[in-house]
Amino acid sequence: MTRFFVDPDQLQLDFLVLTGENAAHAKVLRLKIGDEVIVCDGSGNECLCTISDISADKISLVVNSRSNATSEAQVNVSIYIAFSKGDKLEHVIQKATELGAYEIVAFPCSRCVSRPDEKSLHKKLERWQKIAESAAKQSGRGRIPQILTVDSYQKALDRAAIADIPILFYENEQATTLRMVLSSKPYKTVSLLTGPEGGLEPREVEQAKNTGFQICTLGRRILRCETAPLCALSAVMYDSGEF
Amino acid sequence: MTRFFVDPDQLQLDFLVLTGENAAHAKVLRLKIGDEVIVCDGSGNECLCTISDISADKISLVVNSRSNATSEAQVNVSIYIAFSKGDKLEHVIQKATELGAYEIVAFPCSRCVSRPDEKSLHKKLERWQKIAESAAKQSGRGRIPQILTVDSYQKALDRAAIADIPILFYENEQATTLRMVLSSKPYKTVSLLTGPEGGLEPREVEQAKNTGFQICTLGRRILRCETAPLCALSAVMYDSGEF
Numbered sequence: 001m002t003r004f005f006v007d008p009d010q011l012q013l014d015f016l017v018l019t020g021e022n023a024a025h026a027k028v029l030r031l032k033i034g035d036e037v038i039v040c041d042g043s044g045n046e047c048l049c050t051i052s053d054i055s056a057d058k059i060s061l062v063v064n065s066r067s068n069a070t071s072e073a074q075v076n077v078s079i080y081i082a083f084s085k086g087d088k089l090e091h092v093i094q095k096a097t098e099l100g101a102y103e104i105v106a107f108p109c110s111r112c113v114s115r116p117d118e119k120s121l122h123k124k125l126e127r128w129q130k131i132a133e134s135a136a137k138q139s140g141r142g143r144i145p146q147i148l149t150v151d152s153y154q155k156a157l158d159r160a161a162i163a164d165i166p167i168l169f170y171e172n173e174q175a176t177t178l179r180m181v182l183s184s185k186p187y188k189t190v191s192l193l194t195g196p197e198g199g200l201e202p203r204e205v206e207q208a209k210n211t212g213f214q215i216c217t218l219g220r221r222i223l224r225c226e227t228a229p230l231c232a233l234s235a236v237m238y239d240s241g242e243f
Numbered sequence: 244m245t246r247f248f249v250d251p252d253q254l255q256l257d258f259l260v261l262t263g264e265n266a267a268h269a270k271v272l273r274l275k276i277g278d279e280v281i282v283c284d285g286s287g288n289e290c291l292c293t294i295s296d297i298s299a300d301k302i303s304l305v306v307n308s309r310s311n312a313t314s315e316a317q318v319n320v321s322i323y324i325a326f327s328k329g330d331k332l333e334h335v336i337q338k339a340t341e342l343g344a345y346e347i348v349a350f351p352c353s354r355c356v357s358r359p360d361e362k363s364l365h366k367k368l369e370r371w372q373k374i375a376e377s378a379a380k381q382s383g384r385g386r387i388p389q390i391l392t393v394d395s396y397q398k399a400l401d402r403a404a405i406a407d408i409p410i411l412f413y414e415n416e417q418a419t420t421l422r423m424v425l426s427s428k429p430y431k432t433v434s435l436l437t438g439p440e441g442g443l444e445p446r447e448v449e450q451a452k453n454t455g456f457q458i459c460t461l462g463r464r465i466l467r468c469e470t471a472p473l474c475a476l477s478a479v480m481y482d483s484g485e486f
Binding site: 070071073095098099100138139140141177178179216217218219220221222223224227230231232234235237238239241242243 | 313314342420459460462464474477484
């Protein structure tokens with residue numbers, strides 16, 4: 001069923017009106033009076049609605065029922081990914097949203113070859129948030145993951161370390177597996193941190209250890225920087241009983 | 244360490260010579276005498292070698308030691324993916340190779356919107372195999388997954404059903420999880436089958452059930468056709484103890 005995201009205060013009413021981009025999107029989809037759609041506030045609340053009227057620039061809806069989004073994961077997984085070249089971040093944002101990530105945080109580190117400047121960052125964040133919104137719609141999520149950036153590696157570590165289990169994946173770690181770490185205690189929140197194209201520096205891995213991170217392997221194959229977070233996220237979702 | 248793939252009979256000698264594309268690639272990487280490289284036969288055998296000489300169009304190597312590739316997964320996972328639009332298949336081939344897939348088989352089905360004709364198929368297969376080879380090198384694998392196509396859906400089912408556990412992922416399945424199926428018996432070989440953009444038809448899911456498949460959910464979010472196989476592969480690798 002088609003999903004539309006609106007502001008939370010709009011979702012309180014019994015009759016909703018879609019305007020602007022939402023109305024334009026409904027036209028593209030050729031929705032008609034009587035069709036059912038889902039309207040979400042992007043934070044986990046949603047309504048099942050029926051289209052009651054369609055005019056030039058707005059779509060009127062009657063709310064049939066309300067619910068908490070049932071497609072959200074039981075565990076909040078935060079993805080911490082180093083700034084990287086080209087469209088890799090966009091790829092990770094799209095796929096991690098589909099896979100159920102709670103939020104995605106991009107951070108700088110020593111071997112990052114690409115790092116947006118202050119000026120372009122604002123535009124990029126807007127674009128990234130749009131990608132997350134579109135992937136959330138398409139995958140039937142009731143919540144749009146927030147896309148954030150932090151301006152230092154230590155800030156990323158400090159923020160990530162608040163989770164029940166903060167994990168850094170490192171290609172030189174062989175002994176500690178994700179399974180060992182996830183089975184060590186019950187968890188409701190997990191942070192998954194992965195490095196840039198050239199990997200993290202040994203001292204950065206030490207720094208994470210000192211901030212409370214578990215250092216894990218993702219297996220004996222070297223994964224690209226855009227593959228590693230999605231592999232880890234899939235495994236955590238599996239481990240926490242999502243599928 | 245840089246990896247080169249050669250024919251299996253070449254790997255029997257104590258002194259190896261890299262020519263053609265391999266030699267050209269070594270030049271691009273500016274390898275020099277004394278550098279160590281790994282030479283593999285693409286089927287799981289590999290040699291650690293030292294460069295002893297570099298001339299215009301060949302690189303001479305001395306074999307230091309031989310081993311079975313240690314980066315191969317303990318479980319053979321075959322990916323069965325429906326023909327799909329654009330570069331989605333290429334994406335899945337690259338990522339599934341990194342993640343350790345044993346082989347990747349593309350098949351036609353009712354809602355496939357794109358299906359290569361006989362003429363273009365040969366060229367595409369060649370291209371897909373190149374993508375797998377390059378991803379195998381980059382991720383440090385000792386084996387290049389074979390990329391195959393079959394010309395009917397039933398042929399894909401019959402081939403996949405030989406595995407210890409053949410699984411089809413279906414968005415309308417809610418009760419049976421991947422975890423239930425993987426914990427039902429020990430496994431050495433798994434087939435993971437996913438549908439095209441528009442999904443599989445209910446009768447195609449029935450057909451798979453009749454061929455011995457387990458029908459599973461991948462969670463409450465709808466995954467794109469290129470995300471689903473990689474999510475499932477990551478979970479099977481995790482379940483089988485790879486990381």
